[in-house]
Amino acid sequence: MERIGFIGIGTMGRPMSANLVKADYLMTVYDVAADATRPVVELGARAAGSIAELTEASDIIFTMVPNSPDVEAVVLGPDGIAENGREGVMVVDTSTIYPEVTDKVAAGLADRGMEFVDAGVGRQQVHAEAGELMFMVGATDESMARVRPLLEIMGDTIVHVGPPGQGIRMKLINNLLAGFTNQASADAIAFALKLGLPFDKVMEVLTGTAARTGHLSITWPNKIFKGDDTPGFSIALQDKDVNLALRLAESIGAPLDLGEATRKSFESMIERGYGGKDFSAAFAAACEKAGVPLPPPGAEKG
Amino acid sequence: MERIGFIGIGTMGRPMSANLVKADYLMTVYDVAADATRPVVELGARAAGSIAELTEASDIIFTMVPNSPDVEAVVLGPDGIAENGREGVMVVDTSTIYPEVTDKVAAGLADRGMEFVDAGVGRQQVHAEAGELMFMVGATDESMARVRPLLEIMGDTIVHVGPPGQGIRMKLINNLLAGFTNQASADAIAFALKLGLPFDKVMEVLTGTAARTGHLSITWPNKIFKGDDTPGFSIALQDKDVNLALRLAESIGAPLDLGEATRKSFESMIERGYGGKDFSAAFAAACEKAGVPLPPPGAEKG
Numbered sequence: 001m002e003r004i005g006f007i008g009i010g011t012m013g014r015p016m017s018a019n020l021v022k023a024d025y026l027m028t029v030y031d032v033a034a035d036a037t038r039p040v041v042e043l044g045a046r047a048a049g050s051i052a053e054l055t056e057a058s059d060i061i062f063t064m065v066p067n068s069p070d071v072e073a074v075v076l077g078p079d080g081i082a083e084n085g086r087e088g089v090m091v092v093d094t095s096t097i098y099p100e101v102t103d104k105v106a107a108g109l110a111d112r113g114m115e116f117v118d119a120g121v122g123r124q125q126v127h128a129e130a131g132e133l134m135f136m137v138g139a140t141d142e143s144m145a146r147v148r149p150l151l152e153i154m155g156d157t158i159v160h161v162g163p164p165g166q167g168i169r170m171k172l173i174n175n176l177l178a179g180f181t182n183q184a185s186a187d188a189i190a191f192a193l194k195l196g197l198p199f200d201k202v203m204e205v206l207t208g209t210a211a212r213t214g215h216l217s218i219t220w221p222n223k224i225f226k227g228d229d230t231p232g233f234s235i236a237l238q239d240k241d242v243n244l245a246l247r248l249a250e251s252i253g254a255p256l257d258l259g260e261a262t263r264k265s266f267e268s269m270i271e272r273g274y275g276g277k278d279f280s281a282a283f284a285a286a287c288e289k290a291g292v293p294l295p296p297p298g299a300e301k302g
Numbered sequence: 303m304e305r306i307g308f309i310g311i312g313t314m315g316r317p318m319s320a321n322l323v324k325a326d327y328l329m330t331v332y333d334v335a336a337d338a339t340r341p342v343v344e345l346g347a348r349a350a351g352s353i354a355e356l357t358e359a360s361d362i363i364f365t366m367v368p369n370s371p372d373v374e375a376v377v378l379g380p381d382g383i384a385e386n387g388r389e390g391v392m393v394v395d396t397s398t399i400y401p402e403v404t405d406k407v408a409a410g411l412a413d414r415g416m417e418f419v420d421a422g423v424g425r426q427q428v429h430a431e432a433g434e435l436m437f438m439v440g441a442t443d444e445s446m447a448r449v450r451p452l453l454e455i456m457g458d459t460i461v462h463v464g465p466p467g468q469g470i471r472m473k474l475i476n477n478l479l480a481g482f483t484n485q486a487s488a489d490a491i492a493f494a495l496k497l498g499l500p501f502d503k504v505m506e507v508l509t510g511t512a513a514r515t516g517h518l519s520i521t522w523p524n525k526i527f528k529g530d531d532t533p534g535f536s537i538a539l540q541d542k543d544v545n546l547a548l549r550l551a552e553s554i555g556a557p558l559d560l561g562e563a564t565r566k567s568f569e570s571m572i573e574r575g576y577g578g579k580d581f582s583a584a585f586a587a588a589c590e591k592a593g594v595p596l597p598p599p600g601a602e603k604g
Contacts, residue, residue, distance in 0.1 A: 122511040136507050157510050161503040169497045170507055177490040178513040184482035184560055191547075191556040192475045201463040205438050205472055208459050209424040210516035211480040219512045245493075254493040254592050257567035258486050258560050265559035290556050 001025065004150070005058030007051065007074055008095070009036045011232070012121060013064035015128040016094070016154045021045050023153045028057045055084040060150065061091050064121075067240070068097040076108045087113035092147055094119050094135075096175065096237075098244050099168050102138075106164045116164050117143050119151060120171025125232040126222065132156045136174065138167030169248070176245035179238050180258055181213040182279055183265045185220075186286035193292040200302030215280065224280035227297040235282065236275035239266035303327065306452070307360030309353065309376055310397070311338045313534070314423060315366035317430040318396070318456045323347045325455045330359045357386040362452065363393050366423075369542065370399040378410045389415035394449055396421050396437075398477065398539075400546050401470050404440075408466045418466050419445050421453060422473025427534040428524060434458045438476065440469030471550070478547035481540050482560055483515040484581055485567045487522075488588035495594040502604030517582065526582035529599040537584065538577035541568035 002025075006017040009031040017040050021027045027045040029037045030053075037047045048054035051074060055061065061081055063074055071093055075081045081091055091109055093102065093116070106116040122134030133155035137144060144160050151158045161170045188211075192202045207216050223232065231237075246259045269275070269285045277284075287294045304327075308319040311333040319342050323329045329347040331339045332355075339349045350356035353376060357363065363383060365376055373395055377383045383393055393411055395404065395418070408418040424436030435457035439446060446462050453460045463472045490513075494504045509518050525534060533539075548561045571577070571587045579586075589596045 122507065124512070134507065134510055157506075159503055159506050159510075161499055161507070166497070166499060170494065170499055170504065173490050173494045173497070173499070173504070174507055174511055174513045176493075177486055177508060177515075178511065180486035180490070180560070181483055181513065181515060184479055184486065187556075187558045187560065188475050188479040188482070191478075191551055191558060192472065194554055194556045195468070195471045195475070195550075197463055197468060197472055197475070201461055202472065202475070204459075204461050205424065205436065205463070205476055206479060208436055208461075209476055209480065210426070210521045211476045211483065212516040213479075213483060214512035214514040248497075249493055252496055254489075254496045256489045256493065257570070258482070258489065258563045261560045261563035268559070 002059040003028070003057060005030070005048075005054045005061035006045075006064070007031070007054065007061065008064040009040055010064065011125055012094075012128050014039055015125065016062070016064065016133070017045065018043055019131050019154050020150065025150075028054045030054045050079060051081060052079050052084040055081050055089070059089060060147065061089065062094060063091065064094045066095070068101040071095050071097050071105060072101055075105045082108050082112055082114065085112065085114050088115070090115040090117065090143060090146060092117045092119050093168075094121050096120065096171055096241055096244070097168065099165055099172070099248060102168045103165050115143050115146075117147050118164060118167040119147070120167045120174070122157070122171070122174055124219065128154070135159065136161050136167045136170040138162055138164045138169070140164065172241060172245040172248055175238065175241035178214070179242040179266065180262050182215050182238065182282050183262055185213045185215045186282040189283060190286035190290040190292060193287065193295070194290045198302070199295045199299045203300045220280045220283060221300070223278045224283050225297060225300050229277040229281040229284065231276060231278045233279050234275065235266065235269050235277055235279050238279045239270060239275070242266055304361040305330070305359060307332070307350075307356045307363035308342075308347075308366070309333070309356065309363065310366040311342055312366065313427055314396075314430050316341055317427065318364070318366065318435070319347065320345055321433050321456050322452065327452075330356045332356045352381065353383060354381050354386040357383050357391070361391060362449065363391065364396060365393065366396045368397070370403040373397050373399050373407060374403055377407045384410050384414055384416070387414065387416050390417070392417040392419065392445065392448060394419045394421050395470075396423050398422065398473055398543055398546070399470065401467060401474070401550060404470045405467050417445050417448075419449050420466060420469040421449070422469045422476070424459075424473070424476055426521065430456070437461065438463050438469045438472040440464055440466045440471070442466065474543060474547040474550055477540065477543035478558075480516070481544040481568065482564050484517050484540065484584050485564055487515045487517045488584040491585060492588035492592040492594060495589065495597070496592045500604070501597045501601045505602045522582045522585060523602070525580045526585050527599060527602050531579040531583040531586065533578060533580045535581050536577065537568065537571050537579055537581050540581045541572060541577070544568055
């Protein structure tokens with residue numbers, strides 16, 4: 001049985017690594033905040049004191065860290081995985097970062113005879129807890145076969161989209177479309193409320209036609225409609241991903257008609273103090289902007 | 303049994319009126335293009351030579367005509383419904399028009415003791431054929447009770463959103479959100495194809511996360527993914543509705559972050575010759591803009 005390492009035990013990394021421990025994998029975990037690993041250690045994982053120590057003890061290493069520089073530091077930095085790993089070690093990055101950094105990290109590992117897989121994560125924390133994530137995977141066929149059993153423990157939809165680097169590109173497209181539709185849904189409903197339309201009727205209509213979005217049917221009912229704005233995935237992180245996607249689009253000359261407006265919209269929410277809230281709080285931000293009260297929890301059902 | 307009139311026997315009006323004829327209502331139909339009524343006449347409807355003649359023969363009159371001036375002319379114009387109708391006649395407008403015109407028409411009919419209902423239509427021609435439309439209805443409770451049995455023949459989801467005038471406002475919100483998400487879906491997928499991601503994998507991902515839209519799951523598979531760009535609902539009509547919605551938003555001071563970009567995007571499609579195509583051809587327009595070939599029919603399934 002392969003020995004697993006997991007670096008980055010945060011909102012998503014904690015439930016993801018916990019599911020691997022529960023599946024009886026020998027796990028070593030690491031986080032820059034030492035006490036972040038405690039819940040997983042209590043389930044039976046071992047906490048490493050350094051990335052070098054974790055690398056020593058692992059055959060496959062998952063990374064789930066905040067941003068591009070963090071992935072680069074963890075993998076290619078001094079005392080990082082590349083410096084300490086043996087030939088044949090596999091790194092699976094599940095962070096959302098800029099694809100050029102993904103490509104650089106993959107190349108740096110290949111130079112030392114190590115494998116690299118980028119596995120972009122779809123869906124939210126609640127799905128991570130339940131082992132029902134979606135993975136968008138960039139990997140060779142050989143790496144895919146090796147990592148698949150582990151992804152299947154953490155997720156229920158594993159899509160092999162292409163060679164290394166393509167998983168993260170798919171993920172950015174996904175988060176860009178989610179960003180577009182989050183903002184569009186928010187503005188449309190706030191507009192309807194400002195016209196005096198009853199919230200429950202608005203929801204009945206908009207979830208019953210081609211106008212429907214995943215946010216209205218799935219993500220908002222689990223969060224903002226319950227009065228919960230604690231971040232499963234924050235507006236600041238969605239803003240980060242939208243910006244990564246737009247930078248990528250610009251670099252390949254893909255024109256996005258709604259791109260700039262979406263970026264400005266997220267920026268304006270952050271300026272108004274919504275950055276730390278769940279992305280479904282875009283609805284609260286739109287209501288505030290339109291000057292209508294946010295409907296109370298349950299009002300969407302009448 | 304109430305005698306029904308139906309004015310405007312086009313893409314939507316034809317299947318809608320046909321379903322009323324099939325339900326054995328005594329029907330009189332009228333269209334400015336006289337031969338447009340033939341398919342419904344063959345089912346048993348009577349064609350009127352004028353709106354006055356139709357009004358004479360009807361207790362409840364449906365209108366489904368292209369735009370605000372058409373509704374105003376049909377109802378309030380010389381030889382129109384208001385001039386020829388008896389007290390108690392009900393007019394049900396199912397067109398998509400500017401709400402101020404709706405309000406004016408409702409007031410004009412009320413002055414003569416007639417009833418008015420605005421019933422915005424959700425979904426597409428295929429649903430009209432099947433009697434599975436959604437209606438967003440603005441009506442008094444009394445009018446609602448009177449019209450509901452007829453709407454239930456043409457649709458399977460009848461949402462009474464408020465008093466007269468609110469149905470068309472809800473409908474504009476619906477079409478605005480549908481316009482946002484149509485454009486966003488098109489740009490996101492063209493971007494993905496430009497990155498070299500396989501179309502079937504892109505579809506698997508984007509229909510399996512919160513990024514999903516009704517277009518990707520429902521409307522596009524029925525049209526552009528089959529290579530069919532004949533207009534069920536054309537880009538020119540979607541452009542019309544988006545513009546009506548944005549004008550309404552401006553008039554009430556509802557700020558829409560993506561509004562202007564969406565409007566420009568539809569304008570650009572029309573300039574490039576897509577106005578007469580189905581709104582799902584926004585995907586073809588986005589592929590052209592990004593410089594990638596439109597995937598052939600069936601490619602979305604791999």
